[in-house]
Amino acid sequence: MKRKSKDLKSKDVVQRGIELKSKDDHEVNELKMVKSKKGLKRSSKTKFEEYLEMEMPNSDMLAQEDLESERKLAKKLKVKGGKLGGDDDGLNVLFEGFSDDEALDRSSSKKRKEKKSVELAIEDDVSDDFVSEVSEGEECTETAVEEIPAKAPSRKRRKKMKSVLQGQEGEMAGESETALDVPQPSECHDVEVPLNESLVKAPATERGGKYVAPHLRARARNESEEQTRMRRRIRGLLNRLSESNVESITGEMATLFRSVSRSVSTQIITEEVLASCHNGPRGNEQHAAVFAAFVAGMASLVGMDFSAKLMALLSKIFEEEYLKEDNLSLRNLTLLLSYLCIFGVCSSDLIYDFLIMLSKRLTEIDVSTILTVLQCCGMKIRGDDPAAMKNFILCVQNRVNELKASSGDGEAKINGKRMEFMLETICDIKNNKKKPKEDTVQHTRIKKWLQKLRVEDILIRGLKWSKLIDPDKKGQWWLSGDMASATDNVEEVANTIDKEALEAQKMLELAAKQRMNTDARRAIFCVIMSGEDYIDAFEKLLRLDLPGKQDRDIIRVLVECCLQEKVFNKYYTVLATKLCEHDKNHKFTLQYCLWDHFKELDSMPLLRSMHLAKFMAEMVASFTLSLAVLKTVEWSDPQMLSPKRIMHFRMLFEAIFEYPDKVIWNMFTRIAVTPELETLRQGVEFFIKEYVVRSNKKVNEKFKVAKKALNNIEGVLM
Incomplete structure (x- = not known):
């Protein structure tokens, strides 16, 4: 009888397990449907807990059964003191120093534990087959064993089980299979985990923000945030x-240039322009022409010191890349320099000095650079200064002869294909056989735009390559404190300043004596009288930028200075010619100025009248x-031809007859x-016949x- 009751009890347990399996399948499907719906949250109680509550009306009786099954299960698993017995698989080491609550919290936060599918109540007389069937469902590959004391109360155990189930909310659907659901037994692998490796955490990587390239880190540390933003823009x-x-873009850049200090904006823009040109892939002439046009436009809008500083930095970078023998970077920089000359930023003097410097070495890199310059702007610089082109050709010839006279290495350099091509190109330019490049439509439009900006005013004359790469920075007027850097003698600097101040004071006193009674006239007088040559005076007069009609005073002051000289000086006529060629308004002003002086001929001193003629x-x-211009003179009225007037116009025609017949x-x-x-015409013929030819038969x-x-x-001209 007792045996039958035990068999019935075991059958009830098996039946309960089968029902549990069907219930669990239903619960898994419901969980999947709930997860597929967005915005819905999981209920506070799991289906498994609801099932326990429905199937266990008598909690006290079930609690006793649970305690008994827990005790027997611990006996089967050889659990002693909260630790598993049997072979040491290293799991106990991982849980040392952790209480039950801490273990549950860690498993809940990291979601690394899996819940046990079913708590099976096993008694002493349960068959071995059933025990093996239940044990097949226990996965030991990646699960962590949850240890619960044997004598823990049922409510506490259920509470902990509830927290574990809630922590596994994201993995519930795929991990809710019970021991009865597993079709095949899973293999349990022994994993050896060293104590030091299991407890040591990986150090956290430091993230300092955006990555900065190594060659830009020093500059990034020195620049402010505002400068960094400006550089990026x-x-x-x-x-x-x-x-x-x-x-x-040049207009936008000029506006941005004026938004910060001049030195900072100049430095950033020049660095970025040259970085865009010499870094990166092989540049073509179109790319260099665009950047050269941008530099010319910026110099016209913000000042010629911008282009001077850019060329100084260009020469520095060129010398650095030359030492590295970077042919690609050197070609890009050479193209930019050539187009700076084409668009009127620098004169041909700089290009010739650059070519002569290369011809003195005439290595393979030098030959390649010379070819780039000659192909790009060779015909232009020949037209600007043929004499300098002749000097350059002589320099190349002398260097070639030196290489021929040297050892076999020199002969190999001379016989190179690139050297031969360079010599042929030089000969073509010398003999004017090479056709100048025709401007494209875009280049024509760019040149017209630069003409509107008066790019001819920012042309830097007399600048040499040797001056740009001078380590002492002598003559580089665009650098602040240039005088102090050029000399170390403080007394010499002070004497130079005193001397210049004294000369300026004398010049102002002389202007006052010449009745230069306005600031504009005094400035014009000082510029004309202190100019090194007519070109220097012309450029300084243009930079005065006189407002309104004050530019008319330029011609009047110039003529007055010419008439005040003790000996006639052609410097004033050449300067006047240059001004009239630049602006036709100066030509009209000169005509009116001469007509005003015609009215004063009767009272004019003889020396002054001779200079005017x-x-x-x-x-x-x-x-x-x-x-x-003589049409205002009354040639037919004898009363108007006073002796001083006759003397003046006689000197005029005698000076004209000194020129060749063609002129x-x-x-x-x-x-x-x-x-x-x-x-x-009739009056001029009569005056020359009566007053010039009769007194001077030579004419x-x-x-x-x-x-x-x-x-x-x-109107046929000779």
């Missing part, structure tokens, strides 16, 4: 630079003015083709040439 604008938008003769001979023919032909000047032959030219109605 400038780099973005330069990356978008092209032939179609060079005008707009020679000045007019020079201006007419250079074809800056025409003899039509005389062309001067008088200019007034022969205009019908409105018939009265002038008779010149007068015949002039007379024929006055009748040259067709």
Whole structure:
């Protein structure tokens, strides 16, 4: 009887396990459906807990059964003191120093534990087959054993089980299979975990922010956040630079240039421009032309010191890359320098000095660089200064002869294909056989845009390559404190400053004596009188940028300075010619100025009148003015021709007749083709015949040439 009751009890346990399996399958499907719906949260109680509550109406009886099954299960598993007995698989070491609550919390936070599927109640008389069937469901590969004391109360055990189940919310659907669900037994592997490796955590990596390249880290540490933002914006604008938008981007860059200090903006923009040119892939002429046009536009908008500092930095980078023998970078920099000359930023003097420096070494890199320059702007620099081109060719020839006279290595250099091609190119340029490059439509448009910006005003003359790479920085006027850096003697610097101040004071006193009664006139007077040559004075006069009609004072002050000289100086006529060629308004101002002086001839001193006659003769001979300027003179009225007037115009025509016949023919032909000047022609012929030829027979032959030219109605020039 007792045996039957035990069999019935074991059958009830098996039946309960089968029912549990079907219930669990249903619960797993429901959990999957719940997870597929967004926005829904899991209920506070699991299906397994609800099942326990439904199937256990008598909690006290079930608690006793649970305690008994737990005791028997611990006996089967050989659990002693909360630790598993049998073979040491290393799991106990992992749980040393942790209480039950801590173990549960860690398993809940990291989601690394799996719940046990079913708590099976096993009694002493349960068959061995059933025990093996239950033990097959216990996975030991990746699970962590949850230790619960044998004598723990049922409520506490259920509470801990509830927390474990809630911590495994994300993995519940795939891990809720019970021991009865597993079709095949899982293999249990022994894993050896060293104590030191199991307890040591991996160090956290330090994340200091955005990655910065090694060669930019020093500059990034020194720059402020505002400068870094500006550099990033400038780099973005330069990356978008092209032939179609060079005008707009140059305007934006000029606005950005003025937003911060001049030195900072100049440094950042020049560095980024040169970095865009010499770094990266092989640059073409189009890329270099766009950046050269940008530099020319920026120099026209913000000042020529911008282009000077850029070329100084370009020379420094070129010398550094030359030492590295980086042919790609050297070609890109050479193209940029050539197009800076083409667009009028630097003169041909800089290019010739650069070429002569290369020709003195004439290595393979030098030959390649010379070829790049000659192919890009060879014909332009030949037209600018043929004499300098001749000197460069002589320098190349001398160096080639030296290499031929040297050892076999020199002969190998001479016989190279690149050297032969360079010599052929030089010969073609010398003999004018090489055709100059025709400007593309984009280059024509860029040059017109630069002409509107008056790019000719920012041309740096007299700048040499040797001056750019001078380590002492002598003559680099764009550097602040240049005088102090050029000399170490403080007394010499002070004496130079005192001397310049004294000269400036004397110049202002002289301007006051010459009745230069306005600030504009005094400035013009000082510029004209202190100019090294007519080009220097011309450039300084343009940089005065006089407002309104004050630019008319330039010609008036110039003529006054010429008439005040004790000896006639052609410096003033050459400067006046240059000004009239630059702006036709100066030509009109000069005509009115001469007419005003004609009215003062009767009271004018003889020396002053003689300088005025020679000045007019020079201006007419250079074809800056025409003899039509004499149309205001009354040649037919004897009362108007006073002795001083006769003397003045006699000196004028005698000075004109000193020129060759060709020039005389062309001067008088200019007034022969205009019908409105018939009265002038008759008056000039009568005056020369009566007052010039009669007193000076030497000019008779010149007068015949002039007379024929006055009748040259067709206007044929010699």
